[in-house]
Amino acid sequence: MKLTVVGGGSTYTPELIDGFARLRDALPVEELVLVDPAAERLELVGGLARRIFARQGHGGRIVTTSDLDAGVEGADAVLLQLRVGGQAAREQDETWPLECGCVGQETTGAGGLAKALRTVPVVLDIAERVRRANPRAWIIDFTNPVGIVTRALLQEGHRAVGLCNVAIGFQRKFAALLGVAPLDVHLDHVGLNHLTWETGVRLGGPEGEDVLPKLLARHGDAIADDLHLPRSLVDRLGVVPSYYLRYYYAHDEVVRELRTKPSRAAEVVAMERQLLQMYGDPALDEKPALLARRGGAYYSEAAVDLAAALLGGGGSPYQVVNAYNKGTLPFLPDDAVIEVQAAVGPHGPTPLPVPEVDPLYAGLMANVTAYEELALSAALRGGRDRVFRALLAHPLIGQYAYADTLTDQLIAHNREHLAWA
Structure with missing residues (x-):
């Protein structure tokens, strides 16, 4: 089995490598290719990856390359975890929207649209090259904004599934609070990527007892604290919103906070500097503890589980993924991409x-689905008016004066990444 990771030079890749090493019985990878144009970073990450495999007794071969076509040749699955423009572009996404009093974030609002416009054309080019190399290869997309990127891939007929770590994070958290094994927890998880709610927490599977009311009664304070939302709101909702819902439920409060502290991108840049220095140490043969603060917790386990199911080697029968709606949520178009529990196998995901x-x-x-449709149109076809329409439709913006100003700022800050600008 050959797997390829595009964006393999990411400082987060060792988390993925650790998962491949630990869970090799579920996903017996014989060749793992890390593809990245940043040769220096790739060398550091690749060296640590090989040492992690060696320490854990994994016999697979790890290859590093900057040649995308060579890297995806013959791959059974390709994982996408790229960031067009790097952390410098993310820094901009998180700052210039604040000038209008709008949230600055890399996956939602104006910053999220900017990332989509930069990312979708690049991902589609990669996917087309994957299809030429192996038409049966699965593409697992972890590249944000996952919902929009996955919809772009599916519209072009690619064998693609979107993946996010929010659900597996909740699963692990709830299992710890309940004192059960993570695999005993089944989430009634519904929504769009980064816009989801846990409406039930079931023990043993989709038909199991819903213990969410007990969970909220006993651990509501801890859950609310993790979400940075008041316990009273969580009790009134009776569900657990993802932490991304705070951008909607407490938008102005979040904007005030973001204006008074360094951006997340600045924090990550400092962290990456330390991580790359660690990765260069030939004695290091495990993921460092600092990596846990980098983000993407449990992504490796979710990725292994999904790849194993898609490639026919096992994996959990039900997994939370991003896939076509196809009538699952009747109030959304069939070609909307939703994030829900699905039965996953070699045929792909089938939402429950x-x-x-x-x-x-x-x-x-x-509302957000309509925005995502407009955002994808802007990413595929370009044009100031399409960008404006997407921003005007977004519930975190919605005012024409803000949408006009943000459109000009988005184009100015991203001109080098927009072929039409």
Whole structure:
């Protein structure tokens, strides 16, 4: 089995490598290729990756290359974890929207649209080259904004599934609070990427007992603290929103906070500097503890589980993924990409039935789905008016004066990445 990671020079890659090494029985990788144009970073990450494999007794071969076509040749699955423009572009995404009083974040709002515009054309080019190399290869997308990127891939007929670590993070957290094994926890997880709610927490599988009310009664304070939302709100909702919902439920509060502290991008840049220095130490043969602060917790386990299911080697029967709606949520178009529990196998994901969704959540999902459709149109076709329409449709913006100003700023800050600008 050959797997390729595009964006393999990321400082986060050792987390993925550790998962491949630990879970090799579920996913017996014979060749793992790390592809990245940043040769110096790739050498450091690749060296540590080989030492992690060696320490854990994994017999697979790790190859590093800057040649994308060579890297994807014959791959059974390709994982996408790239960042067009690097952390410098992320720094901009997180700062210039604040000038209008709008949240600055890399996956939602104006910053999220900027990232989509930079990313979608690059990902589609990569996917087309993967298809030429092996039409049966699966593409697992972890590149944000996952919902929009996955929809772009599916619209072009690629064998693609989107993956996010929010659900597996909740699964692990709830399992610890309940004192059970993570695999015993099944989430009733519904929404769009980075716009999801846990409407049930079931023990043993989709038909198991829903213990969410007990969980909130006993551990509501801890859950609310993790979300940075008041316990009273969580109790009134009766569900657990993802931490990304704070950008919607407490937008102005978040903007005030973001204006008074360094951006997340600045924190990550400093962290990456330390991590790369560590990776260069030939004595290091395990992922350092600092990596846990980098983000993407449990991504390696989610990625292994998904790849194993898609490639027919096993994996959990039900997994939270990003896939076509196809009637699962009747208030959304069939070609919307939703994030829900699905049965996953070599045929791909099949979303499980979802009970009727409360209008409180369905309305916001429909609004953001409309934005994502407009955002994808702007990413594929370009043009100032398409960017403006997407920003005007976003519930975190919505005012024409803000949308006009943000459109000009987005184009000015991203001109080098926009072929049409």
